[in-house]
Amino acid sequence: MDLKKMQKEIWQNKLDKGFNTTNVDKEFCLLYGEVAEAYDAYRKKKDDLGEELADVAIYLMSISEMLGYDLSDEIVKKSEKNKKRVYKKVDGVNIRVSDN
Numbered sequence: 001m002d003l004k005k006m007q008k009e010i011w012q013n014k015l016d017k018g019f020n021t022t023n024v025d026k027e028f029c030l031l032y033g034e035v036a037e038a039y040d041a042y043r044k045k046k047d048d049l050g051e052e053l054a055d056v057a058i059y060l061m062s063i064s065e066m067l068g069y070d071l072s073d074e075i076v077k078k079s080e081k082n083k084k085r086v087y088k089k090v091d092g093v094n095i096r097v098s099d100n
């Protein structure tokens with residue numbers, strides 16, 4: 001899967017279908033709704049959990065395109081940053097102690 005290409009295709013679909021492409025606040029609210037739907041599907045063991053998770057990813061890619069971010073590149077950069085972080089357990093909870 002080419003995430004960069006998919007991000008562009010999802011954006012084009014929004015344009016083609018006349019969905020919102022200008023109101024970032026609205027998109028974040030809709031994303032929040034999709035995350036809630038995914039959690040509900042998980043909690044209730046519904047068969048459509050995969051579809052709901054896909055909706056979350058689609059909204060993330062749309063917002064990224066709307067704001068001019070290449071989500072694929074951002075994920076790679078963040079993953080590399082996370083690999084360098086050091087954590088220790090404090091009372092059973094991971095606490096970040098450095099970013100190295």
